[in-house]
Amino acid sequence: MMDYKALTSLHAVLKFQSFDKAAQFLNLTQSAVSQNIKRLEQECGQPLLIRARPVVATPLGEQLLAHINKVTMLEEGLRETIQGNQANQPISIAVNNDVLATWFTQVVSEFSLTDNAKLHIKAADQNQTRALLQTGQVVACLSQIGTPVAGGDSVFLGYMNYELVATPGFIEEYLKGDLSAESILQSPALIYDEHDELWPRYQNECLETSVNFNNSHWYPSSHGFVELVMGGTVCALVPSVQIKEKIKSKKLVSLLPNKRLALPLYWHWYKLNSPVLDRLTKVIITVTRDVL
Numbered sequence: 001m002m003d004y005k006a007l008t009s010l011h012a013v014l015k016f017q018s019f020d021k022a023a024q025f026l027n028l029t030q031s032a033v034s035q036n037i038k039r040l041e042q043e044c045g046q047p048l049l050i051r052a053r054p055v056v057a058t059p060l061g062e063q064l065l066a067h068i069n070k071v072t073m074l075e076e077g078l079r080e081t082i083q084g085n086q087a088n089q090p091i092s093i094a095v096n097n098d099v100l101a102t103w104f105t106q107v108v109s110e111f112s113l114t115d116n117a118k119l120h121i122k123a124a125d126q127n128q129t130r131a132l133l134q135t136g137q138v139v140a141c142l143s144q145i146g147t148p149v150a151g152g153d154s155v156f157l158g159y160m161n162y163e164l165v166a167t168p169g170f171i172e173e174y175l176k177g178d179l180s181a182e183s184i185l186q187s188p189a190l191i192y193d194e195h196d197e198l199w200p201r202y203q204n205e206c207l208e209t210s211v212n213f214n215n216s217h218w219y220p221s222s223h224g225f226v227e228l229v230m231g232g233t234v235c236a237l238v239p240s241v242q243i244k245e246k247i248k249s250k251k252l253v254s255l256l257p258n259k260r261l262a263l264p265l266y267w268h269w270y271k272l273n274s275p276v277l278d279r280l281t282k283v284i285i286t287v288t289r290d291v292l
Contacts, residue, residue, distance in 0.1 A: 002067070003036075003039060003040055003043060004068070004071070005036060006036040006037060006039050006040035006043075007040065007064060007067070007068045008026065008036075008068070009022065009026065009028075009032075009033045009036035009037055009040075010036075010037055010040060010048060010049070010061065010064060010065070010068070011065060011068050011069075011136050012025050012026050012033070013033065013037065013049065013055055014049075014055065014056075014057055014061070014065060014135045014136050014137070015135070015136060015137045017054035017055050017056075017135075018054070018055065019033055019034060019055070037049065040064075044060060044064075046058070046060055047060075047061075048060055048061035048064060049061055056135065057134070057135055057136075059150075062134050062135070062136075062149070062150050063150050063151065065134075065135065065136035066136070066149070066150050066151030066152065066270055067151065068136070069136055069139055069151075069270050069272065070151065070270060070271070070272045070273075072089065072272075074272060074273055074274070089117075090117065090118040090119065090120045091117055091118070091119050091120065091139060091140070091276060091277060091280060092120040092121075092122065092137065092138040092139055092140075093119060093120070093121055093122070093138050093139065093140045093141055093142075093280075094121075094122045094123075094124050094128075094129035094130075094132040094133065094137070094138045094140075094141035094142070095121055095122070095123065095124075095129065095141070095142050096123070096124060096125060096126040096129060096142060097123055097125075097192075097221075097222040098126075098160065098222050098239050098242075099142055099160070099265075100121070100123060100222065101222035101223050101239075101242060102222075102239050102241050102242045102291070103241060103287060103288070103291040103292075104121075106287050106291070107280075107283055107284055107287050110283050110286075110287065111279070111280055111283045114279070115276065115279060115280075117276045117280075119280075122137065122138055125195060126142070126143065126144050126263070127144070127197065129141040129142055129143045130143040130145050130149065130268060133149050133152065133268055133270075134149050134150075139269060139270050139272065139274075139277065140267070140268060140269035140270070140277060140280070140281075141267075141268050141269075142157075142265060142266070142267055142268070143265075143266050143268055144263055144264055144265065144266070145266065146264065146266045148268060149268065149270075151270055151271060152268055152269060152270045152271060153268070153269060153271050154266045154267065154268045154269075155266065155267050155281075155285065156264065156265075156266055157265045157266060157267055157284070157285065157288040157292055158264075158265060158288055158289075158292030159262040159263060159264055159265065159292060160239055160241075160262070160263045160265050160292065161239065161240040161241075161260050161261070161262050161263075162198060162202065162237045162238065162239055162240065162260060162261040162262075162263070163237070163238070163240050163243075163254050163255075163256070163257065163259075163260045163261075164184065164202070164235055164236070164237050164254070164255045164256055164259070165229060165235065165236065165238060165243055165246075165247070165252045165253060165254055165255060166229060166232075166234070166235035166236075166252065166253060166255055167229065167230060167231075167232040167251065167252060167253070168250070168253055169232040170187075170229075170232045170233070170234070170235060171253060171255075173232070174187040174188065174235075175187055179255055179256070181207045181209065181256065181259075184235065184255055184256070185203070185207070185209065185212050185215070186215060187215060187235060188215055188216075188217065188233060188234045188235070189215055189216045189217070189234060189235050189236060190216065190217050190219055190225060190228055190229065190234045190235070190236035191213070191216045191217070191218060191219075191236075192218070192219070192220050192222075192225075193218050193220045194218065196218075198237055198261065198263075199211075199213070199216065199237055200213075201261060202237050202259075202261045205261065206256070206259040206260070206261055207256075207259065217234060222242075225238050226238060226242060226243060226246075229252065230246075230251065230252070235255060237261065240260065241291055241292075265288070265292065267281060267284050267285070269281060
């Protein structure tokens with residue numbers, strides 16, 4: 001039988017990526033947490049952690065994380081069945097900022113209409129959400145990658161389309177009416193931060209040019225992107241669903257309407273036999289049928 005006390009220590013260390021923070025969370029000494037994990041590694045006969053900064057799981061460590069997550073959710077599902085109401089354990093999920101700024105509010109609203117379970121949402125870059133799932137920090141996530149994690153499953157939801165937009169005033173002031181790719185790349189643009197991969201991907205895949213950050217402001221806010229673009233001093237790559245109405249009303253113009261970046265989106269979750277997680281998955285699939 002597995003040592004669940006030691007598994008809890010493993011889960012906490014990977015969740016907080018620190019022995020010290022895990023010890024504080026578990027109300028144990030750091031030495032006790034370390035001993036718990038060493039005991040588990042001896043039982044398994046191989047390392048479960050790569051003791052670097054941050055701490056990461058080995059492949060076997062990831063499998064054990066999936067196991068402890070499954071056990072936790074099974075217990076919550078059993079409690080729900082016994083009590084005849086929703087379990088108290090919150091559902092931790094990882095979602096990228098563009099999704100949070102667009103259609104995920106609808107998911108939360110529709111889920112909350114029929115469920116009392118609480119959602120704990122971690123905002124992360126679309127390339128990091130799946131890593132949070134692998135390390136056991138969340139039980140579900142949205143990701144561009146379709147391959148399920150160990151002990152998990154995934155479903156393709158659709159594509160998030162991005163287009164380059166600006167105000168009519170920006171086109172007149174900065175582009176002088178010239179909507180060529182060359183002219184646009186010389187004008188003030190907006191990117192999320194230094195790790196933003198959408199703008200270079202758009203330049204490479206849609207414009208077939210080398211990456212140019214020279215004229216870009218950094219602004220790490222998906223909501224702020226649209227507000228700044230509406231101010232008429234920058235152009236930006238934004239989700240089509242976020243500015244659909246502004247395009248219709250001609251407050252914004254799609255600068256290159258035939259050059260859109262389409263990113264696949266997958267919903268990942270651990271196969272935990274959790275009624276609450278199953279219901280959340282159903283809501284997400286239903287909502288994305290209409291918005292993606």
